[in-house]
Amino acid sequence: MKFRKLGNTGQQLSAIGLGCMGMSFAYGPADEQESISTLHKALDLGVNFWDTADMYANGENEKLISKVLVPNRDKIFIATKFGFRFKDGKASHSGAPGTYFDGSSEWIKQAVDQSLQRLKIDEIDLYYAHRIDPNVPVEETVGAMADLVKAGKVKYLGLSEASAESIRKANKIHPITALQSEYSLLTKDIGKEILPTIRELGITxxxxxxxxRGLFSNINEVQNFGDDDFRKSLPRYQQENLENNKNLAQEINDFAASKGVKGTQLALAWVLNQGEDIIPIPGTKRIKYLEENIAATQIELSASDVETIDSILKKYPNIGERYSEGSMKLVNN
Ligand SMILES: NC(=O)c1ccc[n+]([C@@H]2O[C@H](COP(=O)([O-])OP(=O)(O)OC[C@H]3O[C@@H](n4cnc5c(N)ncnc54)[C@H](OP(=O)(O)O)[C@@H]3O)[C@@H](O)[C@H]2O)c1
Incomplete structure (x- = not known):
């Protein structure tokens, strides 16, 4: 396993982490046994940076992970997030009508204790605000998060989908170690202003x-997605973008095949290629995919490979937004 440094902490993390969301939520039926086996495999193969959130299946994802985390606590760097809440207590995704965001100091105090209880640990390694609450000054949110560091409940602080301005304000209250935002071949909106800002501040x-979201391998399966599959709500899987995205996926897969790899591996290699200060967290609930994703850390992309990828992307511009309209209002705030 290759390792990368986390911000200014001196902590070394595997060059790719493991996104655990899909083990309980969003991308088709859960299979607890397969997920637990995947977590053990990740541990065996040195993937020591695991990602969850309190909202993933309303805490069930944290509980699932704790089964492997607790007996291996010293080997895993665990990140979780707070802020999304459900009006009627019924778990759903971030864009659902009953879901809202709460970045208040009152809620943070409760949310952290609930995550610690579900994870069955004393301290969270990296605690993210899942979004920036447009109704709460970021200084209040991060001030409350800093209190958790003082209390020994949290080691490092992170933000998710924060704007450059919010990141700067937050970093003045307490050092921000990581920014978790969507970034891939198809989503590059942080590249212009946000990425240079975090690089200046030493934030990973x-x-x-x-x-x-696995589009290069699953865009042709959209008709098989279940009713509760989150991807059904995403513009990139809607009728108006389907043909574009199927053709795009096909060409990316063909180019990947010419290099002896899969389209998903090429996509991950592209992200890893953007800098040593980047640690992607591909999500999977399957050992096979985990192994393929780890293998992608070995792929070297030449300048000509990057040019070919760019030219394919240019050929198919009609990819669609990354989220529904409601969810887009909560990103890069
Ligand atoms: N901060 C935020 O707002 C936010 C938002 C979304 C996600 N996240 C975190 O980021 C993590 C990763 O993001 P993500 O899961 O949304 O998207 P992703 O990593 O881009 O893609 C996950 C999808 O790709 C499939 N996949 C994974 N490896 C594959 C491979 N080698 N070949 C073919 N398909 C493969 C997975 O299938 P299977 O499910 O069948 O394994 C799943 O459907 C999540 O698990 C979560 O922890 C954070």
Whole structure:
């Protein structure tokens, strides 16, 4: 396993982490046994940076992970997030009508204790605000997060989908170690202003959905997605973008095949290639995919490979937004 440094902490993390969300939520039926086996395999193969959130299946994802985390606590760097809440207590995704965001200091105090209880640990390694609450000054949110560091409940602080301005304000209250934002071949909106800002401040980028939610391998299966599959709500899987995205996926897969790899591996290699200060967290609930994703850390992309990828992307511009309209209002705030 290759390792990368986390911000200014001196902590070494595996060059790719493991996104655990899909083990309980969002991308088709859960299979607890397969997920537990995947977590053990990750541990065996040195993937020591695991990502979850309190909202993933309303805490069930944290509980699942704790089964492997607790007996291996010293080997795993665990990140979780707070802020999304459900109006009627019924678990759903971030864009659902009953879901809202709460970055208040009152909620943070409760949320951290609930995550610690579900994870069955004393301290969270990296605690993210899942979004920036437009109704709460970021200084209040991060001030409350800093209190958790003082209390020994949390080691490092992170933000998710924060704007450059919010990151600067937050970093004045307490050092921010990581920014977790969507970043992939298909989602590059942080590239212009946010990525240069975090580089200036020594903050690591943790790209989520670095495989574009598996689009390169699953776009042809959209008709088989269940009713509760989150991807059904995403513009990139809607009728108006399907043909573009199927053709795009096909060409990326063909180019990947010419290099002896899969399209998902090429997509991950592209993200890893953007800098040593980037630690993507591809999500999977399967050992096979985990192994393929780890193998992608060995792929070297030449300048000509990058040019070919860019030219394919240019050929198919009609990819669609990364989230529904409601969810887009909560990103890069
Ligand atoms: N901060 C945020 O707001 C936010 C938002 C979304 C996600 N996240 C975090 O980021 C993590 C990763 O993002 P993500 O899961 O949304 O998207 P992703 O990593 O881009 O893609 C996950 C999808 O790709 C499939 N996949 C994974 N490896 C594959 C391979 N080698 N070949 C073919 N398909 C493969 C997975 O299938 P299977 O499910 O069948 O394994 C799943 O459907 C999540 O698990 C979560 O922890 C954070």
């Amino acid at each position: 980028l943790v790209p989520y959905s670095p495989l574009a």
